Amino acid sequence: MGEFSDKVFTVVRRIPTGKVATYGQVARLVGAPRSARYVGYALHANPDPGAEVNSIPCHRVVFKDGGLCRGYAFGGPAVQRTMLEEEGITFVDDDHIDMGACAWDGISGEVEEPEIPLAPPPGFDWERELGD
Template sequence: MGHFNEQVYELVKQIPTGRVASYGQIARMVGKPRNARFVGFALHSNPQPGIIPCHRVVFKDGSLAPGFAFGGPDAQRILLEKEGILFLDDGRVDMEQCSWEIT
């Protein structure tokens, strides 16, 4: 497994319960701002589901990943709702309320 994937996994582990981050945000935080798609590839092959909370990573507009590797977008939404994530009427995560802000 590459260094990039390891960095992604370590960062995603830090997203607190009840918060989400975007693929682009994670890419920027690992120093590869143009590699949001590769963040998705890394999470799709998550070696530790349940430990690495990949369900907390969404598109920048709050949309869920249609290819969520661990049960599809319905499963991702259920996991997020259990953590108190708020959704807009159109099914997107309320990014204004739920984004992970690094302090």
């Protein structure tokens, strides 16, 4: 696969179980806004589809309105819907995901930076710390 596809696969692997991303969102995350169609092309050639640990869960990528891919390459929209339902995704109708509840924010599920303290811990003794 090419560099673009590899970037797409890396982003799609980060989509947590129970969440979905849009083609356009994936395009923006790989640094290629306005390339949603090419994200679809890359996912159509996905070498390792599925929900297993090292797989590329392309079933978690949907249209911006929450619509399922009518030409889902690995079994059609019924298979995509089943896979999403098994992960806890909710639908507003037969063909559209509840994006308000299931849209991935693009960052959660990532390793977070350690929290920077904004104040000393309770019971902190300034005199002892600053004394000579």
